Amino acid sequence: MAEINASAESVRALMSEALERVRKANTEYFDLLERGLGSSPLPIANQAKDFCTFMRRNVGATFDLGDKLINAKDMQDALKLQAEFFQDQMRALTEQARAMSESAMKTAGGMFGPKV
Numbered sequence: 001m002a003e004i005n006a007s008a009e010s011v012r013a014l015m016s017e018a019l020e021r022v023r024k025a026n027t028e029y030f031d032l033l034e035r036g037l038g039s040s041p042l043p044i045a046n047q048a049k050d051f052c053t054f055m056r057r058n059v060g061a062t063f064d065l066g067d068k069l070i071n072a073k074d075m076q077d078a079l080k081l082q083a084e085f086f087q088d089q090m091r092a093l094t095e096q097a098r099a100m101s102e103s104a105m106k107t108a109g110g111m112f113g114p115k116v
Helices: 002-038 045-070 075-112
Strands: none
Touching: 002 045, 045 075
């Protein structure tokens, strides 16, 4: 039995290490993407930056779930973690959709508003 626990712990350690490497690469990708968007002359660059921020937050939440699942005690714990993650993501999606629609309305209003 001790042999199985040691094996499970080594698998968890490997998974945590791999997840951390992927998380680091993801952070570097988003940093590069945001720098590119920051220098973009496109009129929708601000909305693209907001969208990038939402993506970063969503992907970060997924990595956090991965960390929690790696350390789940049993299947019931894993299912509880997934249910909480799903609920949190649905709330975030609602908030993000609202923010993106407000931003789009402001941009559209600026494009079609009176010219000074």
